[in-house]
Each structure stands twice: as C-alpha cells, then as structure tokens.
Amino acid sequence: MAFEGLTERLQKAMRNLRGKGKVSESDLRATMREIRLALLEADVNFGVVRKFVKKVQERAKGADVLEGLNPAQQIVKIVDEELTKMMGETAVPLNKSDKIPTVIMMAGLQGAGKTTTAGKLALKLKDEQKARPLLIAADIYRPAAIDQLQQVGAQVEVPVFSMGTDVDPREIVEKGMAQAKEDHNDYVIIDTAGRLQIDEKLMDELKDIQEMVHPDEILLVVDAMTGQNAVETAEGFNDALDITGVVLTKLDGDTRGGAALSIRAVTDKPIKFVGQGEKLTDLDVFHPDRMASRILGMGDILSLIEKTQKDYDQKQAEEMAEKMRENTFDFNDFLDQMKQIQKMGPLEDIMKMIPGMANNPALKNVNMDPKDIAHIEAVIYSMTAQERENPDILNPSRRRRIARGSARPIQEVNRMIKQFNSMKKMMNKMSNGNMAGMENMMNSIGVNGSAMGGGIGGKLSNMAMKRMARKMKKNKKRRNKKRKK
Incomplete structure (x- = not known):
C-alpha cells in the first residue's frame, strides 16, 4: 500500500x-x-x-x-x-461555472488512468450532486480509447459523445459541447488524448481545445507509481496549460507515495482527487490533513466515518445500532454486516484508518481472503433459522451437524461461534458508551494500550478513542431524553 x-x-x-x-x-x-x-x-x-x-x-x-x-x-x-x-492544508473543491455546463478537461500521459478517471468523476458527480454529466471522447489516437470510454459510460449510466477516430478532436469537442447545451447537461468531461511522453503536437492540440471551450477545470491525471516522473509530468503540463488541479491514480498500488507529497509543493496546484482502487466508485476527495495523519500512523477517522455513511444504509444502520444496544444481534445480522464491510474495501485498509492501527504488528497478516468469507457464509447458511436467531442454543450436537453441512472442520465452527459471541459482547458495551468495551476490542486484535502508545500516534490515538467514547455517551443521553419525552 x-x-x-x-x-x-x-x-x-x-x-x-x-x-x-x-x-x-x-x-x-x-x-x-x-x-x-x-x-x-x-x-x-x-x-x-x-x-x-x-x-x-x-x-x-x-x-x-x-x-x-x-x-x-x-x-x-x-x-x-x-x-x-x-x-496543501485543506481539500480544494471542483471549480463550478456560474452557467451550465461546467467544463472539465482531463489531461495526462497514456497509462495514467485518464479515461477510467473521467468515468469515475462522472459517477461521483451523478451520485453526490445529482448532476447530469456528458462524457466527450476526444482521444482518437490510442487504440480502443473511445470504446473504453463508451463501456465506462455505460457502466456509470452517463452518455458519451463520440464521432469515431477519423474526425479531428477539435471538431469532436465543438460538436460535443453543442450536444451538451442542447441536452442541458450541467457537466461536460472531455477525455483528451495522451502520449507516452510530453510532445509539442500533444500540447498544441490541448491548447487549441482549451482556447475553444475555456474549461472551468483542467485536471491532470498522473500515475502515483511513477514517483518523481509524476512530478516532472505535472510541471510540464502546468507550464503549457496552467492546470487547475491534479488527480493521483494508483495510490493503492506498490508506490512509495513521493508524488503525493511533492506535487503541490513543486507546482503550487492542488491534488483534488485520488484513485485508490479499480472500482468506478474508488475516487476520493484528497484531504491533506487526513493523508498526513495516515502517513504518521494516526489513522483517519473522518474518512472512515464518511466511507461508512456512503456504503451503509442509514435505516439499516439505525436498526443494527438498536440491536446492539438491546443485545439481540444474531447471525443474520452478522451476515449482513459482513456483506456491508466487504463493500467498503479490504479489511486491512479499513483497520488502518483507526488511530494507532496503521503498521501495527498485529495487523501485518490481517487479510480477509474471499474464501474465508465464503466459509463463514457456508457455516451460517448451514444453521437453522432458529439457530441463527438464537446462537445460545448451539450445543455440541448442533455444532457437529453444522460442521457436516458446511463441510468445515468442527474446530473452525467452534472458533467462529466463539469470536461471534466475543464481538457481540464488545459491540453491546461500545454501543452503550462503555470505554472499556472499546479498549477490549483493541486488546482482542492485539493492540493494547502500550502498543498504541508506542507508535507515532501515541497518546493522540488514545485521545481520539476517548473523544469517540465521550461522543457515544452524549448520544446515549440524548436517546434516553427522547425516550422519556
């Protein structure tokens, strides 16, 4: 990572x-x-x-x-x-035009992920702002670039304007803009051509398109895995086009991260988004303060909360919280929670957002294999409806039957049930604002007070935990007041 x-x-x-x-x-x-x-x-x-x-x-x-x-x-x-x-201190939002459409021009070298990022951005605008974006396919040079954009557009359900590879990109952009005005699209995202390296022909074409549409945003897409080359690329494009922002892709790959730390300081242009995965939903607003905390091993609670809010159904989350408080959390709920967590991404990435957990020795081998999840599901599906709703009745004979039905060893079934019961107790304590419950949860995964204090986060991590506990207590008081009324 x-x-x-x-x-x-x-x-x-x-x-x-x-x-x-x-x-x-x-x-x-x-x-x-x-x-x-x-x-x-x-x-x-x-x-x-x-x-x-x-x-x-x-x-x-x-x-x-x-x-x-x-x-x-x-x-x-x-x-x-x-x-x-x-x-850059704070997150920088997208520039928005006073009149529609807002025009976003995507630039970058081949292989940086420009076309996919255009689709990710279109989806983000569509989902978060209820916008009606239009994608313009202006890369006529790279083989299959137009087909790729059309496929991405179909996946995110955003229209793509294209005229094939035999038409000048300037004409494609001109007619695409006319189409956007006719259809009242509030955003236009132009996928321009890239090259293996910066050359004069590429820059002349991009300058012509810039002069033609006067984009509100010129977003440079750079591959974080190229390290210092990413910074040099950013400098070259910025000198020619005066870019407005940067999108760093492949930040989830085997990269040392130097580009993210250097680009703003060298170009004085903000990183606006980061791509941290292959899914079309994997495009995040870049928050310098949160990234700094993650680099120092102090976690990123705000991003974790936002991720949870985005991927969790609000009504379902409230119902689950109520079950935790009343201690009626069962295996059906456990299965639902497991599926929700899977949507948020790899478990090890989520854990590292918790203060004090990044690079903790206990997390070195944390990796939820898809096969492990399938095995857990097989065990739960081998239970009767009564057993799922009331785990306390799982005596030895029932466990043996479940092991046979799921084709898993009896030891694995016993271990899973034991972990479920421990987790249920801790979740009940935490939902009632009990700090000890939170500390026990940390201890259960090998992160005790001294281990947390030993990292760079140190007492800052413990402070974050205490703040969370205080917030939970306040929420509990509010709930009790509402019930009395």
Whole structure:
C-alpha cells in the first residue's frame, strides 16, 4: 500500500524520542536525519524534503519544544502540521461555472488512468450532486480509447459523445459541447488524448481545445507509481496549460507515495482527487490533513466515518445500532454486516484508518481472503433459522451437524461461534458508551494500550478513542431524553 514503507520509517525515526522527559538538540538532529532519509526513500522531491526538514527543525527549536512537556508528542504534532502544509492544508473543491455546463478537461500521459478517471468523476458527480454529466471522447489516437470510454459510460449510466477516430478532436469537442447545451447537461468531461511522453503536437492540440471551450477545470491525471516522473509530468503540463488541479491514480498500488507529497509543493496546484482502487466508485476527495495523519500512523477517522455513511444504509444502520444496544444481534445480522464491510474495501485498509492501527504488528497478516468469507457464509447458511436467531442454543450436537453441512472442520465452527459471541459482547458495551468495551476490542486484535502508545500516534490515538467514547455517551443521553419525552 502507498505510504506503508514511509509510515514505518517515520515511526522508527520517532521511536528514540518516546518516553524521554527531555529531548536534546542532538536527539532532534538524529530524528530529523532519519525523517530526511525516510522522505527521500519515498521518492519525495529533494528540494521539498530539504525545506520540510528545515521548517520542522526551526519550529521545534523556536517554540521551546525541547524544554517543554512531552517534547516527542509536540514534535509529532509539528511534523503532522508541516506534512499537511506540504500537501496543501485543506481539500480544494471542483471549480463550478456560474452557467451550465461546467467544463472539465482531463489531461495526462497514456497509462495514467485518464479515461477510467473521467468515468469515475462522472459517477461521483451523478451520485453526490445529482448532476447530469456528458462524457466527450476526444482521444482518437490510442487504440480502443473511445470504446473504453463508451463501456465506462455505460457502466456509470452517463452518455458519451463520440464521432469515431477519423474526425479531428477539435471538431469532436465543438460538436460535443453543442450536444451538451442542447441536452442541458450541467457537466461536460472531455477525455483528451495522451502520449507516452510530453510532445509539442500533444500540447498544441490541448491548447487549441482549451482556447475553444475555456474549461472551468483542467485536471491532470498522473500515475502515483511513477514517483518523481509524476512530478516532472505535472510541471510540464502546468507550464503549457496552467492546470487547475491534479488527480493521483494508483495510490493503492506498490508506490512509495513521493508524488503525493511533492506535487503541490513543486507546482503550487492542488491534488483534488485520488484513485485508490479499480472500482468506478474508488475516487476520493484528497484531504491533506487526513493523508498526513495516515502517513504518521494516526489513522483517519473522518474518512472512515464518511466511507461508512456512503456504503451503509442509514435505516439499516439505525436498526443494527438498536440491536446492539438491546443485545439481540444474531447471525443474520452478522451476515449482513459482513456483506456491508466487504463493500467498503479490504479489511486491512479499513483497520488502518483507526488511530494507532496503521503498521501495527498485529495487523501485518490481517487479510480477509474471499474464501474465508465464503466459509463463514457456508457455516451460517448451514444453521437453522432458529439457530441463527438464537446462537445460545448451539450445543455440541448442533455444532457437529453444522460442521457436516458446511463441510468445515468442527474446530473452525467452534472458533467462529466463539469470536461471534466475543464481538457481540464488545459491540453491546461500545454501543452503550462503555470505554472499556472499546479498549477490549483493541486488546482482542492485539493492540493494547502500550502498543498504541508506542507508535507515532501515541497518546493522540488514545485521545481520539476517548473523544469517540465521550461522543457515544452524549448520544446515549440524548436517546434516553427522547425516550422519556
């Protein structure tokens, strides 16, 4: 995963500061040296690294951090803030025209994922803004580019305007714009041609289209896996077109993440979206502060909440919460929850959004194989309706019958039932605002207080947990008030 190596190196760099009542200047220098090496190894631009390290060092000395209380935590806070600044501080929304349509021009080199990203963006606008986008197929050079866009358009149920490969891209864009006005589309997304490298012919064509439609957005799509080449590509396109933003693709791949940390600092243009998966729903708004927290191993609770809200049915979630409070959660509910979690993506990615969990040793081998899920489903489907609704009646003879019916070992059936009962108890405690329930949940997956305190997140992770617990208690009080009324 992106940033995994960087997170490990940064945590290692900070480890020497942990537990020290006082941090000397030599300790700080040693830590900054490790941070410098970690960033360079992650393929972050050298000039950006030098400025970053200098800024952190100045702030650590200038704010009397070394003489203050908990100097290690204060240094972590400074690193977090400077990482956020490096990537742009806040999320930058799409530019929107005062009159329809808003025109978005997609640019980039071949292989960056430009066509797929155009489809992802169209789906995002359609779902989140109830927009009526139109895709224009203006890449006549890459084999099957038009067919690919039409297939993507069909999947996201967005119309695609095309005129084949024998028509000049400028004419395609001109007639596509006319079609959009006629159909009252509020967004137009133009999929322009790419090349294996930047050349004069490509830029002239893009400049002509830019002059013709005066796009509200010129989004450059770059492959995060190309590292420093992504930054050079961004510089080249920005010099020629004055891009308005960047979309980083393949951030879920085996990438060191240097492009995400360098592009904003080098081009002064914001990263607006990141692609972190192959599904057409896998396009996320880029939040610099959340990304910084994830890089430092402090999790990303806000993104986790948003992901949950997006993928969960609100009414179903409320019903489930009520069942947890009343302790009536059964195997039917467990099956539903498992399917909902599958929609959110790989389990290991979700876990890393929880404060203190990123790169925790207990998560190294967390990987929910699709076969494991199929085995769990087979066990549950081998239960009778009564057994699913009332797991307490699962005595040894019933368990043996379930094992035979699901073709799974009896030990596996027993283990699954035991895990279900433990999870049910913890969920009941957590839903009632019991902090111990949350701590027990962390302990059950191998993350005790000292383990969490040992990472860069340290006490920040524990603080996040306490905030969550306080919020749950407040919600419980509100519910009780409503019931009394």
